[in-house]
């Protein structure tokens with residue numbers, strides 16, 4: 194995600210609180226070093242173990258490690274046979290990758306507006322965008338809030354549609370006691386540097402459909418009849434067939450090593466994120482100019498992002514000024530996301546206009562992601578909250 198890279202890089206001033214900082218411990222360093230010493234670099238035993246533990250963690254029957262969430266979403270669409278002539282419904286408030294994979298599959302992305310509360314894809318808006326050509330629905334669990342995935346799956350089941358979830362933000366997200374990763378036909382997670390668990394670059398797809406899992410596994414390694422793990426072990430054979438024109442989407446074992454140790458830390462990561470988010474809530478609740486992120490009852494938010502919305506009607510302070518003023522106080526922020534209709538390619542190709550998605554349009558005007566990462570301290574959260582107060586008071 195290019196817009197996040199500058200924020201993830203080492204910051205210039207000592208006093209600068211970046212929007213994001215990675216959390217890599219000695220256990221990850223040790224595991225990666227051990228992997229390098231083992232001589233197994235491409236997908237191998239650590240990737241296999243990472244897949245097994247990941248499937249357990251989210252309660253999925255199958256998990257396949259890939260080299261990005263984007264690759265995983267693309268793989269899911271192609272493996273399920275989505276292609277030219279098909280329409281895939283998704284949200285305007287997402288990263289470019291969600292729409293791009295639909296285009297790469299040869300299908301046409303169709304947008305449906307978000308819920309006004311948690312800004313996830315609204316199932317009622319999906320219903321309004323269905324056509325005889327609709328083949329799949331791709332919701333996004335925005336910021337780590339679960340979308341109404343049970344309703345989206347029900348819509349899909351009634352009509353024989355596929356559900357591929359963009360769960361880039363949703364490791365740690367649950368509906369009741371069921372984790373995201375066990376609902377849709379395929380769920381794709383991201384381990385990009387800023388995500389709740391990272392392998393630098395990387396992703397995982399989960400599914401309960403064994404056939405779909407096999408097809409994705411074949412397509413992820415050039416469409417070959419065996420994977421490299423089989424071919425180079427003692428019982429492997431040199432012979433293979435190309436079953437389909439596949440891709441090179443496999444994860445390397447060094448990434449699997451990193452992912453394994455990160456995944457072990459997930460419970461600790463999530464309790465820290467929950468704590469920091471709760472602290473933001475306490476410290477920002479008295480500002481009528483801000484809409485704080487909500488959590489629907491009965492759900493678990495992964496707190497991948499802490500997205501606040503400036504109520505633009507409440508004052509003269511606009512979002513861009515707000516971001517500049519925070520930066521001037523040494524605080525990095527980000528915006529998730531520039532809605533898809535505002536990008537020239539999509540606008541010109543599909544004729545999308547932001548005004549056709551009024552809830553996204555309204556939310557975007559005030560959207561700001563405050564820093565939230567496990568290495569933050571309570572004092573860091575207090576510092577951000579104090580700066581937010583100062584900027585908002587000055588704007589009154």
Ligand SMILES: *Cc1c(COP(=O)(O)O)cnc(C)c1O
Pocket residue numbers: 194260261262263264287288290291333359361362382383384385394395396
């Ligand atoms: C990060 C992100 C992606 C892309 O993930 P990669 O692993 O970098 O491919 C897709 N969708 C959303 C919503 C994201 O935030």
